[in-house]
Amino acid sequence: MITKRIIPCLDVKDGRVVKGKNFLGLQDVSSPVSLAAYYSSHGADELVFYDITASSEKRSLFTDILKEVASQIFIPLTVGGGIRSLADFDRVLKCGADKVSVNSGAIANPDLIPQAAKRYGDQCVVLSVDIKRVDGVFRVFAKGGRENTGMEAIEWIRRGVENGAGEIVVNSIDTDGVKNGFDLEMLEKVCDAVSVPVIASGGAGSAAHFVELFQALPKVDAGLAASIFHFGEVEISDLKKICKQNNISVRE
Amino acid sequence: MVAIVDYGVGNLFSLSGSFAFIGQKVCITSDPETLRRADHIVLPGVGAFSDAIAKLEESGLIPVLKEEVKKGKPFLGICLGMQLLFDESHEYGVHKGLGLVPGKVLPIADVIPKDYKIPHIGWNALSFPKPSYIFRYLKEGDFVYFVHSFYGAECEASVTATTEYGASLTAAVQNGNVYGCQFHPEKSGEVGLKILKAFCELEGSTC
Numbered sequence: 001m002i003t004k005r006i007i008p009c010l011d012v013k014d015g016r017v018v019k020g021k022n023f024l025g026l027q028d029v030s031s032p033v034s035l036a037a038y039y040s041s042h043g044a045d046e047l048v049f050y051d052i053t054a055s056s057e058k059r060s061l062f063t064d065i066l067k068e069v070a071s072q073i074f075i076p077l078t079v080g081g082g083i084r085s086l087a088d089f090d091r092v093l094k095c096g097a098d099k100v101s102v103n104s105g106a107i108a109n110p111d112l113i114p115q116a117a118k119r120y121g122d123q124c125v126v127l128s129v130d131i132k133r134v135d136g137v138f139r140v141f142a143k144g145g146r147e148n149t150g151m152e153a154i155e156w157i158r159r160g161v162e163n164g165a166g167e168i169v170v171n172s173i174d175t176d177g178v179k180n181g182f183d184l185e186m187l188e189k190v191c192d193a194v195s196v197p198v199i200a201s202g203g204a205g206s207a208a209h210f211v212e213l214f215q216a217l218p219k220v221d222a223g224l225a226a227s228i229f230h231f232g233e234v235e236i237s238d239l240k241k242i243c244k245q246n247n248i249s250v251r252e
Numbered sequence: 253m254v255a256i257v258d259y260g261v262g263n264l265f266s267l268s269g270s271f272a273f274i275g276q277k278v279c280i281t282s283d284p285e286t287l288r289r290a291d292h293i294v295l296p297g298v299g300a301f302s303d304a305i306a307k308l309e310e311s312g313l314i315p316v317l318k319e320e321v322k323k324g325k326p327f328l329g330i331c332l333g334m335q336l337l338f339d340e341s342h343e344y345g346v347h348k349g350l351g352l353v354p355g356k357v358l359p360i361a362d363v364i365p366k367d368y369k370i371p372h373i374g375w376n377a378l379s380f381p382k383p384s385y386i387f388r389y390l391k392e393g394d395f396v397y398f399v400h401s402f403y404g405a406e407c408e409a410s411v412t413a414t415t416e417y418g419a420s421l422t423a424a425v426q427n428g429n430v431y432g433c434q435f436h437p438e439k440s441g442e443v444g445l446k447i448l449k450a451f452c453e454l455e456g457s458t459c
Contacts, residue, residue: 096265
């Protein structure tokens with residue numbers, strides 16, 4: 001039986017891991033390579049790296065780090081941040097990424113998902129969506145959650161899957177950094193709309209929130225979080241034990 | 253030395269990295285002479301079967317690979333590389349495979365319940381219907397990482413590992429010195445490295 005995946009997310013800026021509360025007030029946490037190795041040996045099922053480096057001249061620093069991670073850690077690696085073209089896909093895949101996550105790049109260039117899916121396969125293309133409620137409607141936000149695109153989120157996700165996105169990361173801006181639990185209402189809507197794996201992101205504050213997520217929404221495949229893991233508030237091995245005690249299938 | 257066959261398909265960084273990590277000499281090559289000199293050959297692959305088999309044919313390496321298999325050299329196909337070992341695939345039309353393992357490649361949609369997601373992606377447990385050398389360091393229920401929408405069928409005699417995804421799916425096969433893993437050992441953490449280590453410990457008749 002396929003297991004629920006626990007995925008730590010590492011936001012990398014200028015070669016370091018950072019995590020912001022509601023995307024603001026970034027705080028330095030640790031070295032990407034040592035943190036990745038730690039997670040891998042403590043039960044992480046997959047790692048996500050977001051390159052939030054603003055300047056393109058510092059991009060090569062990120063790919064150097066990615067190479068270093070990929071030569072030491074042998075679990076699936078997803079890379080996102082600044083992916084706008086097939087050349088960007090190529091750049092990170094050559095450095096050891098297994099999947100590439102697109103967000104603003106897919107909004108700016110509607111051909112990006114279908115082209116990437118055709119070249120690298122659906123399984124390689126992850127559509128990551130930052131969603132916020134605006135007047136009771138789920139809206140897609142771009143540019144790290146700063147810009148309301150006006151697009152309705154569920155429709156955007158459905159279209160992304162039709163175009164070849166093989167996985168969806170649902171990041172609720174409303175619950176991100178609040179540590180009060182995942183956005184179950186939003187996630188349920190997404191799960192009902194698509195048949196590809198859905199990864200929940202935004203709001204995890206404790207192991208109980210993961211249990212709540214997987215019990216309330218069995219169709220969710222994975223839970224993603226950053227700060228609770230980085231600050232050691234939740235150990236992945238403990239989290240998995242708790243999941244197992246609650247009859248949630250996880251990799252031991 | 254382990255030779256990873258480079259025929260323009262897939263991302264070989266992690267695969268070569270994982271062999272290097274376990275202290276194995278490894279090269280990524282499309283040179284027939286290097287493949288002949290290698291002690292072990294690995295055939296990787298991701299994407300569509302038809303593209304991959306076409307690229308492998310274009311590379312001109314098929315006769316060399318078959319010769320080396322015939323000589324008894326340990327040979328491992330991974331993911332789509334395993335599917336290429338079979339007689340044929342029914343992925344978007346019928347395509348001929350390498351014919352190194354009897355059987356065919358069919359969509360998992362034919363055998364799994366309708367509400368199961370496709371592709372089968374994530375960590376799943378292995379069962380071993382019979383022993384295979386490359387799993388000698390593993391135990392029943394060890395987890396490995398899968399990403400696939402098609403599976404090896406009509407290959408019962410060769411199946412050495414299965415996984416449960418609404419149906420029992422072929423996870424690994426062996427036909428003599430030819431091995432295949434549907435999952436990615438190079439993405440399966442410690443368990444995967446143990447499989448690669450055991451594969452490297454195989455001795456072919458020429459090495």
